[in-house]
Amino acid sequence: MQIKTADFGEITIDEASIINFPEGIPAFEECHEYVLINIIEEIPYLYYMQGIGENAPCFAVIDPYYFVASYVPHLSPADVKNLQCSGMEELRFLAIAIIDQDLEKSVMNLKSPLVICPETRKAKQIVLENDDYPLRYPLFVPNGKEE
Numbered sequence: 001m002q003i004k005t006a007d008f009g010e011i012t013i014d015e016a017s018i019i020n021f022p023e024g025i026p027a028f029e030e031c032h033e034y035v036l037i038n039i040i041e042e043i044p045y046l047y048y049m050q051g052i053g054e055n056a057p058c059f060a061v062i063d064p065y066y067f068v069a070s071y072v073p074h075l076s077p078a079d080v081k082n083l084q085c086s087g088m089e090e091l092r093f094l095a096i097a098i099i100d101q102d103l104e105k106s107v108m109n110l111k112s113p114l115v116i117c118p119e120t121r122k123a124k125q126i127v128l129e130n131d132d133y134p135l136r137y138p139l140f141v142p143n144g145k146e147e
Helices: 077-082
Strands: 002-005 009-012 033-037 046-051 058-062 092-098 114-117 122-125
Touching: 046 092, 077 122
Parallel strands: none
Antiparallel strands: 002 009, 033 046, 046 058, 058 092, 092 114, 114 122
């Protein structure tokens, strides 16, 4: 399948790789289908999540576990059920990132991860109810230590 993107031009995607956000993403509710694109093979934890459709958004997304090994988001049983996933251990978490030209100012949103069920390809951005994680977590912590 061919899609047109503002950032990457026309690209070919596998329809089986489409991720469905039934409710959309907050502020982008009109776009329900996305695909993950790994542009830089040497950086396997960084993707672009490209919306499918006219004027579709594109987000830089990061595997949060690469930067925060202790990341343990807690979801309600209802959230897991809505994704039609067999259990928490099956879920994949991604964090929307803001990559600044000054890389030391780059941040990711750990408070509201994108939660994907690989078996159903359903996803949702979920705002975590606990206060353990910030909206703007620095990607590059001084001295390489987690905060």
